[in-house]
Amino acid sequence: MRTSFALLTALPAAVRALSLNAYDLGFYGVYPTQNFVTLGQPTPWAQISQWDPRCDKDGGLILMSPRGVNVPNPGPVILDSRGNLVWSEGKFGQAMNLQVQRYKGEDFLTFWSGTSGGPHSNGSYYMLNSSYEVAHTVNSVDIDMGGDLHEFEITDNGTALFTIYEDKEVDCSDVGHDGLCWIDDCLFQEVDIATGKLLFQWRASDHVPLSHSYKLRHKDGLTKKTAWDFFHLNSVEKDDLGNYLISSRHMRAIYYLDPKGNILWSLGGKHSDFTDLSEGKASNFKWQHHARWRGNNTMSFYDNHAKNVFHPLAEHSRGMLVQFDFENMTVKLLQTYNHPDNVLSISQGSMQVIPETGNVMIGWGNTPAYTEFTADGEVLCNTHFGASLFFMILDFGWVKSYRVFKSQWVGKPKTPPAIKIFAGQIFASWNGATEVAKWRLESAKSLKATDDDFAVVEEIKKDGFEGVFMRDSWERRFVRVAALDRAGEVLGYTDVVDSTFEEYIPISLFQVLVSLCFFLVVGFFAWTYREMLKKQSSRIFALRRQQKNTQQYELLNSRENVDDAV
Numbered sequence: 219m220r221t222s223f224a225l226l227t228a229l230p231a232a233v234r235a236l237s238l239n240a241y242d243l244g245f246y247g248v249y250p251t252q253n254f255v256t257l258g259q260p261t262p263w264a265q266i267s268q269w270d271p272r273c274d275k276d277g278g279l280i281l282m283s284p285r286g287v288n289v290p291n292p293g294p295v296i297l298d299s300r301g302n303l304v305w306s307e308g309k310f311g312q313a314m315n316l317q318v319q320r321y322k323g324e325d326f327l328t329f330w331s332g333t334s335g336g337p338h339s340n341g342s343y344y345m346l347n348s349s350y351e352v353a354h355t356v357n358s359v360d361i362d363m364g365g366d367l368h369e370f371e372i373t374d375n376g377t378a379l380f381t382i383y384e385d386k387e388v389d390c391s392d393v394g395h396d397g398l399c400w401i402d403d404c405l406f407q408e409v410d411i412a413t414g415k416l417l418f419q420w421r422a423s424d425h426v427p428l429s430h431s432y433k434l435r436h437k438d439g440l441t442k443k444t445a446w447d448f449f450h451l452n453s454v455e456k457d458d459l460g461n462y463l464i465s466s467r468h469m470r471a472i473y474y475l476d477p478k479g480n481i482l483w484s485l486g487g488k489h490s491d492f493t494d495l496s497e498g499k500a501s502n503f504k505w506q507h508h509a510r511w512r513g514n515n516t517m518s519f520y521d522n523h524a525k526n527v528f529h530p531l532a533e534h535s536r537g538m539l540v541q542f543d544f545e546n547m548t549v550k551l552l553q554t555y556n557h558p559d560n561v562l563s564i565s566q567g568s569m570q571v572i573p574e575t576g577n578v579m580i581g582w583g584n585t586p587a588y589t590e591f592t593a594d595g596e597v598l599c600n601t602h603f604g605a606s607l608f609f610m611i612l613d614f615g616w617v618k619s620y621r622v623f624k625s626q627w628v629g630k631p632k633t634p635p636a637i638k639i640f641a642g643q644i645f646a647s648w649n650g651a652t653e654v655a656k657w658r659l660e661s662a663k664s665l666k667a668t669d670d671d672f673a674v675v676e677e678i679k680k681d682g683f684e685g686v687f688m689r690d691s692w693e694r695r696f697v698r699v700a701a702l703d704r705a706g707e708v709l710g711y712t713d714v715v716d717s718t719f720e721e722y723i724p725i726s727l728f729q730v731l732v733s734l735c736f737f738l739v740v741g742f743f744a745w746t747y748r749e750m751l752k753k754q755s756s757r758i759f760a761l762r763r764q765q766k767n768t769q770q771y772e773l774l775n776s777r778e779n780v781d782d783a784v
């Protein structure tokens with residue numbers, strides 16, 4: 219009842235959000251994609267519904283990892299601030315938490331990749347250097363379970379912090395269960411990246427009573443398979459004091475731990491240590507993610523605020539910035555960051571303060587959207603990468619990205635730029651190259667031509683992922699494309715290809731048969747329809763003729779009558 223009421227009242231907002239365009243009504247699918255001739259895999263097609271030039275100021279790129287039932291090729295993706303593709307890589311499979319992190323003075327693209335199901339995930343953390351090669355891989359230490367997707371944070375001291383979920387049998391009398399039950403215990407490890415040595419490990423069940431959980435136990439925990447996800451650890455950060463800040467979704471609390479792992483305080487949850495000076499608004503968050511220190515005793519996090527798609531209308535997700543006073547143990551709300559359409563994402567999500575501008579980037583987690591705000595909460599740029607019909611009214615989570623970041627990144631791929639000739643045009647792109655400003659088409663008389671043999675045909679400005687040249691019938695039929703930087707220096711050349719050779723999209727026998735069947739069926743129906751129309755129209759003609767005759771007859775009759783009368 220309540221739900222249907224909520225749905226009805228949500229409709230105007232939903233209609234506004236959908237703004238009734240083909241993209242948002244799903245005409246291009248739940249997950250609309252851009253498909254490039256030179257890439258051979260679908261990539262997100264971002265819709266920017268609100269734009270401000272201030273989003274271009276820092277030159278940052280958008281880092282995300284699309285996944286969900288409607289994403290055929292989950293993996294790490296980089297877009298520029300205008301939604302153009304910069305990099306998409308399928309070889310790692312499902313990835314999460316793509317970001318740029320610094321290790322020993324060098325920037326790396328870091329992400330988790332592996333398998334996930336329910337709260338469990340089992341994988342490794344990858345660190346790609348500027349040439350997109352795996353420079354480091356980090357794994358869990360001395361434990362059966364692999365690394366968990368929720369966190370991978372590199373500290374200034376060259377250590378990595380990451381989460382692990384492990385089934386464990388524990389005493390459950392605390393939650394009214396006789397004897398032992400199974401829980402999804404949550405751990406985090408701190409590992410030295412260079413040596414792989416374990417420096418520290420923390421285990422939730424050693425420190426937090428099960429009864430503090432908001433996750434209803436129902437029949438969970440009776441078997442290993444149905445282990446109770448009582449804690450759900452989703453972020454870990456270490457500060458200069460050597461203390462750890464962690465976020466537990468199912469405790470609805472953020473904890474601060476000393477270097478030995480003892481809890482110093484908690485904010486939110488059933489036993490918050492702080493007096494809330496904002497009438498509860500600084501600590502009434504629910505199912506939150508991504509807690510981070512922001513200096514001056516301020517902390518940011520992403521408040522999901524619900525974990526069920528059927529939720530009261532007034533609830534929505536938001537980024538939050540709160541300030542602590544540790545002398546008086548108080549907390550107050552400084553700022554919230556709300557989506558212009560008040561989306562509510564029931565899981566995942568992130569809040570980043572962009573270092574160059576102080577702007578805030580919110581990744582809406584289960585909802586395929588990200589928004590850049592000014593520090594004081596003004597929406598600058600608002601983007602989504604799924605049809606809003608499938609998340610605005612009920613958030614199905616069919617397309618999502620665990621977190622979204624905006625960062626400076628310079629990519630210089632080791633692989634050369636790609637070239638393809640298709641439909642009378644020459645296409646070039648360079649997956650991951652961030653410094654290309656122009657494409658230059660060059661031609662030569664032979665496939666084995668040297669640099670000196672090539673003549674410049676045409677130069678075009680790079681605009682988007684792929685450069686396109688019209689094919690012509692040149693005397694010099696062998697072509698290549700040079701990628702140039704802003705100063706006009708050559709960064710790389712594609713292979714040399716024969717411009718008279720057309721690349722055809724490979725079609726399998728199966729596809730040919732299916733197409734044939736399709737045309738036969740459509741043809742049959744069209745023919746039947748035509749025949750039907752023909753019959754119908756001849757019947758109508760016959761009727762009309764009949765009618766006409768009758769009318770003439772009647773007319774004659776009436777005339778006769780008139781004549782009679784005269």
Ligand SMILES: *[C@@H]1O[C@H](CO)[C@@H](O)[C@H](O)[C@H]1NC(C)=O
Nearest residue numbers: 347348349350351352353354
């Ligand atoms: C990137 O890492 C690979 C593999 O470790 C290494 O061979 C390459 O030199 C590195 N590239 C850069 C630019 O550091």
Ligand SMILES: *[C@@H]1O[C@H](CO)[C@@H](O)[C@H](O)[C@H]1NC(C)=O
Nearest residue numbers: 332333339340341362363364
């Ligand atoms: C985790 O994944 C690794 C590598 O695929 C596998 O060897 C290991 O058995 C998995 N562990 C669990 C607990 O599933």
Ligand SMILES: *[C@@H]1O[C@H](CO)[C@@H](O)[C@H](O)[C@H]1NC(C)=O
Nearest residue numbers: 373374375456457458459460
């Ligand atoms: C880095 O190491 C120094 C010296 O051991 C220590 O005081 C500091 O807490 C460490 N910082 C982090 C973030 O690990």
Ligand SMILES: *[C@@H]1O[C@H](CO)[C@@H](O)[C@H](O)[C@H]1NC(C)=O
Nearest residue numbers: 511512513514515516571576
């Ligand atoms: C802390 O506050 C001071 C004074 O308001 C300000 O100048 C400084 O930039 C702030 N630092 C951070 C990290 O926000």
Ligand SMILES: *[C@@H]1O[C@H](CO)[C@@H](O)[C@H](O)[C@H]1NC(C)=O
Nearest residue numbers: 515542543544545546547548
């Ligand atoms: C703590 O509260 C006292 C009394 O209200 C006040 O004087 C003091 O300034 C507060 N401390 C801070 C850091 O605001």
